Amino acid sequence: MYEQIARNRRDSWLLAGLVVAILAALGFAIGYAAVGGTQGGLGLLGVFGVVAILWSVVGYYSGDRMVLAVSGARRVTHADEPQLFNVVEEMTIAAGLSRAPAVYVLEDAAPNAFATGRDPEHASVAVTRGLLERLDREQLQGVVAHEMSHVRNYDVRLQTLVGVLVGMIALIADFFLRWSFWGGAGRRRGGGSGGGQGQAVFMIVALVLAVLAPLAAYAVQFAVSRRREYLADASAVELTRNPLGLARALHTIASDPRPLRSANRATAHLYIANPLKKAKEATGIFDTHPPIRQRIAVLLEMAHVGPEALT
Amino acid sequence: MIAIIVLIVVVVVIVAVLAGMYNSLVKRRNQVDNSWSQIEVQLKRRHDLIPNLVEAVKDYMSYEQETLTNVTNARAAAIDAGRRGPEAQAEAENVLTGTLKSLFAVAENYPELKANQNVIQLQEELTSTENKIAFARQFYNDSVLTYNNKIQMFPSNLIAGMFNFTTRQFFEAPESERAVPVVDLR
Numbered sequence: 001m002y003e004q005i006a007r008n009r010r011d012s013w014l015l016a017g018l019v020v021a022i023l024a025a026l027g028f029a030i031g032y033a034a035v036g037g038t039q040g041g042l043g044l045l046g047v048f049g050v051v052a053i054l055w056s057v058v059g060y061y062s063g064d065r066m067v068l069a070v071s072g073a074r075r076v077t078h079a080d081e082p083q084l085f086n087v088v089e090e091m092t093i094a095a096g097l098s099r100a101p102a103v104y105v106l107e108d109a110a111p112n113a114f115a116t117g118r119d120p121e122h123a124s125v126a127v128t129r130g131l132l133e134r135l136d137r138e139q140l141q142g143v144v145a146h147e148m149s150h151v152r153n154y155d156v157r158l159q160t161l162v163g164v165l166v167g168m169i170a171l172i173a174d175f176f177l178r179w180s181f182w183g184g185a186g187r188r189r190g191g192g193s194g195g196g197q198g199q200a201v202f203m204i205v206a207l208v209l210a211v212l213a214p215l216a217a218y219a220v221q222f223a224v225s226r227r228r229e230y231l232a233d234a235s236a237v238e239l240t241r242n243p244l245g246l247a248r249a250l251h252t253i254a255s256d257p258r259p260l261r262s263a264n265r266a267t268a269h270l271y272i273a274n275p276l277k278k279a280k281e282a283t284g285i286f287d288t289h290p291p292i293r294q295r296i297a298v299l300l301e302m303a304h305v306g307p308e309a310l311t
Numbered sequence: 312m313i314a315i316i317v318l319i320v321v322v323v324v325i326v327a328v329l330a331g332m333y334n335s336l337v338k339r340r341n342q343v344d345n346s347w348s349q350i351e352v353q354l355k356r357r358h359d360l361i362p363n364l365v366e367a368v369k370d371y372m373s374y375e376q377e378t379l380t381n382v383t384n385a386r387a388a389a390i391d392a393g394r395r396g397p398e399a400q401a402e403a404e405n406v407l408t409g410t411l412k413s414l415f416a417v418a419e420n421y422p423e424l425k426a427n428q429n430v431i432q433l434q435e436e437l438t439s440t441e442n443k444i445a446f447a448r449q450f451y452n453d454s455v456l457t458y459n460n461k462i463q464m465f466p467s468n469l470i471a472g473m474f475n476f477t478t479r480q481f482f483e484a485p486e487s488e489r490a491v492p493v494v495d496l497r
């Protein structure tokens with residue numbers, strides 16, 4: 001299992017690198033075609049690099065507050081939710097973190113949970129009211145352990161940064177497609193100075209890239225997210241030493257038909273289970289989560305029990 | 312000339328490797344100390360909660376004087392054992408855990424007790440404190456394992472011997488206590 005964790009970690013950093021590579025290729029191709037030549041390509045690549053860094057810094061420092069605000073989460077204290085608060089503290093101790101994350105509750109009947117923040121010292125864990133109502137203490141512990149693993153493994157930071165870059169790729173590609181459509185390309189041809197054959201070829205390359213890059217970037221982002229879900233399940237078991245608790249929690253979450261109202265495409269990958277649509281058996285490349293049945297099966301195998309233990 | 316440069320490089324590399332091993336030993340030892348203090352914080356918290364619990368239930372459970380006395384005595388013994396190192400303390404704390412379990416088992420027979428809001432609250436706090444002790448112990452034992460391995464395994468054992476790093480004791484849990492304690496009054 002520990003080998004699996006190590007491989008997961010390596011793979012997700014490789015995937016994050018791939019997103020950076022897509023951004024760089026897009027920048028170079030658009031620069032070459034629209035600004036002109038290798039210099040234009042490198043110039044625009046540099047501009048994109050600077051913007052990506054600035055953007056990431058903003059996301060790094062305020063991404064968690066934005067996510068919490070968008071989802072309508074409310075901060076709670078020990079007096080409001082003693083059991084939830086205690087369970088979060090228990091998992092903080094199990095993970096050996098020096099500081100417990102802030103605890104938030106979403107007033108929504110659909111059972112779900114997510115974590116956000118930039119590092120274990122600045123992290124938040126949020127659960128829905130439905131989760132608190134439907135899960136027993138052991139199940140709640142499993143879910144909180146899963147979220148604590150995202151915090152401890154710095155998944156929250158990786159997801160924020162990858163999310164920022166993917167958003168930027170989508171925006172740039174969109175902008176370029178509009179620009180070339182509304183005659184940007186024609187004006188360049190009218191200028192006529194230099195460029196020529198190479199630039200025309202690069203124009204086509206840039207257009208194709210602009211169409212494909214966002215799709216590829218989303219696919220990669222979701223692949224990162226799927227790997228991290230398995231990893232967090234495994235780490236959660238390392239904390240609680242109780243795979244059945246999390247398996248039973250996922251079973252309860254999966255059997256609830258209600259979608260989470262405050263979740264959207266941008267925040268869906270943060271949740272412990274996909275808040276938007278129903279569980280499927282197979283994984284598609286645009287899924288943010290691995291099939292929940294598969295995750296439950298892995299956990300049951302760890303517990304050495306059959307599916308009858310879920311009920 | 313080249314020989315001298317090679318010699319210097321070799322010496323620098325060796326010193327760097329030794330320093331790295333030393334620092335990693337110090338880091339591990341600090342983690343062990345730190346996780347031990349976390350256990351102590353939680354044990355202290357349990358010691359503080361028990362008088363409140365005994366106070367809250369004693370009017371309902373006047374026929375169970377013996378159970379209550381056992382808990383109070385075990386608490387005193389555990390506080391006392393705290394001065395005699397991890398092994399003695401682990402033993403005394405395990406006895407205390409046992410007496411608390413029988414207290415909650417006996418409490419099953421008193422419906423008014425199960426409805427008392429104050430008792431329910433204390434029970435959640437005690438359950439959580441039990442869990443925290445268990446998880447702190449789990450983390451402590453993991454830290455001790457990594458630390459002891461480093462001290463005993465080549466080559467860091469050479470550094471450990473030179474600078475007097477000594478192995479630490481585990482905080483043992485009895486077999487029956489591996490599972491999350493179930494003290495459900497409802």
